[in-house]
Amino acid sequence: MGKHIILIGFMGCGKSSIGIRLSYRLRMTVLDTDKLIERQSQMTVSEIFDRLGEEEFRSMETACLERLLQEPEARIIAVGGGLPLRERNRELLRQLGTIVYLRVTPATVCQRLSGDVTRPLLQGANPEEKVRRLMEERSGIYERAADLVIDVDGKDMDEIRDELMEKLYKAGRWR
Numbered sequence: 001m002g003k004h005i006i007l008i009g010f011m012g013c014g015k016s017s018i019g020i021r022l023s024y025r026l027r028m029t030v031l032d033t034d035k036l037i038e039r040q041s042q043m044t045v046s047e048i049f050d051r052l053g054e055e056e057f058r059s060m061e062t063a064c065l066e067r068l069l070q071e072p073e074a075r076i077i078a079v080g081g082g083l084p085l086r087e088r089n090r091e092l093l094r095q096l097g098t099i100v101y102l103r104v105t106p107a108t109v110c111q112r113l114s115g116d117v118t119r120p121l122l123q124g125a126n127p128e129e130k131v132r133r134l135m136e137e138r139s140g141i142y143e144r145a146a147d148l149v150i151d152v153d154g155k156d157m158d159e160i161r162d163e164l165m166e167k168l169y170k171a172g173r174w175r
């Protein structure tokens, strides 16, 4: 089993915020695949979608996970919402460590991301419908990929972090 703690889930589920809180508690560095890809490519995620297309972005996600296999220290890794969709990426995630799914409802996503301009898949008309459709396509994939699931609706970030630490501990994934 890999040594990292991996956070997966839909856009707006709180992967980055929880990752940061967890990193303070566990004294582990948090990495974010979107940020690593932006740094590597010198483009924002929106620019990559715009200029190169979604498929190319997905390949960059795969390459990013392959590089993370070389990471010697245990890290918290927050991954982009669509990354677990590729079979190869799920395989790489399993090699990297314990996969935690932060499960959120479409209503919460819509509330949190209303007015967001950084997620190319939610731009244009009727973002609520897009969230609902994508969530329907993805929720089974997230669930099957996960070692642990945490429902995040109605909880504050510290509560979620504590629940996550407890579940990691009980699953023997953390001391």
Ligand code: S3P
Pocket: 009, 010, 011, 012, 015, 034, 045, 079, 080, 081, 082, 083, 118, 119, 120, 121
């Ligand atoms: C995506 C989620 C985004 C980012 C890109 C595509 C997706 O990351 O990778 O916009 O397909 O769900 P966050 O989940 O961090 O928003």
